[in-house]
Amino acid sequence: MAATGGSTAIHAASLPGAFRSVAVPAAAAGFWRKLGAFAGPGYLVAVGYMDPGNWATGLAGGSAFGYSLLSVILLSNLMAMVLQSLSAKLGIVTGMDLAQACRARYPLVPRLGLWLLCELAIIACDLAEVIGTAVALQLLFGLPLVAGIVVTALDVLLILILLRHGFRQLEAFIVALLLVIALCFAVELAWAQPSLAAIGAGLVPSTEIVTNPTMLYVAIGILGATVMPHNLYLHSSIVQTRAFDRSDRGKGEAIRLATIDSSVALGLALFVNAAILILAAAAFHGPGRAGVAEIGDAYALLAPALGVGIASTVFAVALLASGQNSTITGTLAGQIVMEGFLDLRLPPWLRRMITRGLAIIPAAAVAILYGDEGVARLLVLSQVVLSLQLPFAVVPLVRFTGNAALMGRFANGRLMGLAALLITTVVIVLNGVLIGQMILG
Known part of the structure; x- marks a missing residue:
């Protein structure tokens, strides 16, 4: 079942509707034309690194601690660049996404455990998207929070329309919202x-x-909001939408181009994440405003703090774009995970409705019972849940990409292996500290 560096695994294509659907110029074409053909998957991945969950942790960190947590955002994005490059390499070399690789190489019980944990992470991520979109609708149009949460169920229609027009058009829409x-x-x-x-x-x-x-606590929330576990599954799949040369030379070139694509896109995510925290630090970190952690409070206080009336509206527009972008890639990740781990294929609309339903119920319940403050706390908690799940995605990825029997000559070298091991250790230690603090109150 497992692929080697020079052979092909026996498994269904990842995202079969888009598999190898984007043409790549021939070997004689110039570097920039080839890079243009590979540009796109990195931006779909970058979406998850600037979703509404990042807003909650960035606002909390900036208003409470000023600029002190910028280093966490920087280190998190550097870690993300390494992990996403490994994810792309796994998909390009083996022809499997990370979920398929887990199904091929792990026994049933741990495989099902990894699947359930990944589904939990996707629901937590979707919870952040539901809350972020609902808050943006409330701020821009006065829609009640509970009504906005229910309206987010219609996002599935947007996804179906975009996918019908092809994967390249989906990528263009994502990039436009990112800009x-x-x-x-x-x-x-x-x-x-x-x-x-x-x-x-x-x-x-x-x-x-x-x-x-x-x-x-906030720092680990930033880590969870920045390095998204389901993005590792997503990236290993969507790089396979490119019809690149399957020789070792072609794979090596594809890895380089895909790494450039994701690194540039994550550079954009670094700017946005840092900008959220910097804006909160500049506008709110000070007497009487250090406790601003809710998106609604930031919206209300931003215009007076900056002395620009339209500042709050611009903030809410960016939030709405963020929520819509994240909902699209979350759907793709959910499909990839379910198909990869279970070999179970559902229509995209059904998969989306299941995931969104599991996110809407707790979000609506908290909104009804505890109002805006409860929803804000739930948003930060969702990012901590993502961080706690992260080791269960990172460890298999690092193991697979370091396995010469699976990756052939593309297996991680000594330097990359040490970097991956260090990142894995940092993630596990930080999560262990967080769990210990939770137990001790």
């Missing part, structure tokens, strides 16, 4: 005029991040 988000935050930062010296100091890690329990 809207980045432009909104570039404008917000220009209005906020943050301290460049403070930003530089915040990029240097501080021991207080580990010794301060509250700061550590």
Whole structure:
């Protein structure tokens, strides 16, 4: 069942409707034309690194601790670049996505455990998207929070329409929304005029991040919101939408181009994530505003704090674009995980409705019982849940890409192996500290 560096695994194509559907120029074509053909999957992955969950943790971190947690965002994005490059390499070399590789190489019980944990992560991510979209609709149009949560069930129609027009058009739509988000935050930062010296100091890690329990909780939430476990499954699949040469030379070139694509896209995600925290630090970190952790509060206070009336509207537009982008890639990840682990294929609309239904129920219940404050806490908690699930995606990925029997000459070298091991250790240790703090109260 498992693929080697020079052979093909016996398994169904990942995302069969889009598999090898994007043409790649011949070997004689120039570098930029080839890179253009490979550009796209990285941006679908980057969406998960700037979803509404990032907004909650970024706002909480910036308002409470100023620029201190910028170093966590920077390190998280660097870790993400390494892990996503490994994910792309796995898909390109083996022809399997990460879920299929787990099904091929793990016994039934651990395989089912990994599947359930991944589904939990997707539901937690979808919960953040539901809340973020509902909050944006409330801020922009005055729609009650519970009604906005219910309306998010209609997102499935958007996905079906986009997929009907082809994978390349889906990627173009995603990139367009990403540019809207980045432009909104570039404008917000220009209005906020943050301290460049403070930003530089915040990029240097501080021991207080580990010794301060509250700061550590938010830091791990940032990690969970930045390095998304389901993105590792997603990326290993969607790189296979490219019809690249399957020789070792072709695979090596595909790995390089896919790594450039994802690294550039994650650079954009780094800007957005950092901008959220910097904006919160510049606008809210100070007397009377250090407790701003809710998106609604940030919206209400942003215009007065910056002295620009339209600042709050720009903020909400970016939030709505973020929620819509994330809902699309979450659907693809859910399909990939279910098909890969279980070899169970459902219509995309049905898969989407199941996932969204499991997210809407707790979000609506919390909104009804506890209001905006409860929803904000649920949003941060969803990111911590994602972080706790992360080791169960990272460990198989690192093991598979370091296995010469599976990857052939593309197996991780010594330097990459050490980097991957260090990242895995950091993720597991931080999660262990968080669980210990939760147990001890």
